[in-house]
Amino acid sequence: MNDFLVHGHRLRHLLLTAVVLFLLASCHGCAPQQSERVRLGLNWKAEPEFGGFYAAQVKGLYQAHGLDVQIIEGAANAPVLPMVAAGQLDFGIATGLEVLAARQRGADIVALFSVYQKSxxxxxxxxxxSIRSIAELMRSGYDVAVGPGQLYVEYLQRKYHPVNVRWVPYLGGVSGLLGNPRLAQQxxxxxxxxxxxxxxxxxxxxVVADEGVDNISALLVTRGQLLRENQELVRRMLAAIGLGWRDYLADPAPTHALIARLNPAMSLSILDTMLREQRPFMLxxxxxxxxxxxxxxxxxxxxQGHMLDFGSLDKPIDLRSAYREYP
Structure with missing residues (x-):
């Protein structure tokens, strides 16, 4: 996209945000006077994959929609879905695999918004x-560090059978890679x-998705009961988040300033690079x-087809209940 189009998108969405904020602020009967408290749980630390959620906070979009949103940072293996299912969180971040597996176990989890269109x-x-591809990696004798429940592990083992790697636990960060030149990691x-x-x-x-297997990453989810009983809350949350993501992608600097404070390991230059590389996966x-x-x-x-094939699901589930089409 050339600079003219980028600046055009940025200007249009900044103007849209300003108009929405003005209309909501001036319309006394359009939004609740008392902000409704909402807890949003992330499954990792503050990074660009959550940029739009933070942008809605930075730009006052939650408040403009009558919401007082607390964003709670996560970590590796954070129990986001159980907390959403139990009502300890109103909204959370999860993967598509986690959503379908949770529904198979009886948890009424519903996906509402996908940060990424490609994993x-x-x-x-x-x-x-010397490794130049996943095919070469699977025959390399390397240790490959991945977290639990990665759908692509079974897929790659089948695609490149017999593989010559040792799957080892991923402990987060990059320390394993820095300490071992013969280690690959997620x-x-x-x-x-x-x-x-x-x-x-x-x-x-x-990119694992280029191998033919693609999980749905970074989904905003809620519990079905909240969606059924408070559709207006969900509508306002999605409206604020949608504007937040547009605002963030048009002008990330204010949000990156907040993320850098929340996650000191991330410099502003690293955050800018991360967003630039992830943007095509988002859009x-x-x-x-x-x-x-x-x-x-x-x-x-x-x-679901992959999960059934690899034994992650016992039988097909009703996909129409697992998500609500956005927008």
């Missing part, structure tokens, strides 16, 4: 490695690779924001 899950090795596009580069170790990154093949947040049947049908 940014990747595997990375040191740039000094990562997000533009995230851990930038952290490793900042520590003096450039990497080579392989898909669209030239504007028309695919932002979209949840479509094909995404879920493909994911």
């Amino acid at each position: 940014p899950n990747c595997l990375m090795v040191r740039a000094s490695s 990562c997000f596009v533009g995230s851990e690779p930038e952290l490793a580069r900042a520590r003096g170790v450039p990497t080579r990154v392989f 898909g093949d669209a030239t504007g924001f028309e695919r932002l947040g979209r949840l479509e049947p094909a995404m879920w049908e493909r994911l």
Whole structure:
């Protein structure tokens, strides 16, 4: 996208945000006078993958929609879905695999908004490695550090059978890669690779979705009971978040200033690079924001097919109850 189009998108969405804020502030009967408290639980630390949620806070969009939103940072294996299901969180962040697995166990979890249109899950090795593809990695004898429940592990083992790697637990960050030149690890596009580069170790990154398996990453979810009993709250939350993401992608600087304070490991330059590399995964093949947040049947049908094939699901579930199409 050339500079003229980028600045045009930025100007239009900044003007849209300003108009919405003005109308909501001047319309005494349009929004509740008492802000409704909401808890949003993340499944990782503050990073650009959550930028739009923070932007809605920075720009006062939650408040403009009558919401007092507390954003709670997570960590590796944070129990976000159980907390949403139990009502300890009103909204949370999860993957599509986690949503379908939770519904199979009887948890009434519903997805509302997808940060990514293509999963940014990747595997990375040191740039000094001779490995040039996932196919080569699967025959390399390397240790491969991944977290629990990664759908692509079974997929890659089948696709490249017999594999010659040792799957080891991923403990977060990039310390394992820095300490072991024959280790590959899971990562997000533009995230851990930038952290490793900042520590003096450039990497080579392989996008797992390009292998033919694509989880749905970074979903905003809620419990079905809240969706049924307080649709107005959900509507306002989605409206604020939608504006937040548009505002963030048009002008990320104010939000990056907040994220850098919340997550000191992230410099402003790293955050800018992370967003630049993740942006195509957020918007898909669209030239504007028309695919932002979209949840479509094909995404879920493909994911369920993989989960059934790999034994992550015992039987098909009713996908129509697992998500609500956005917008």
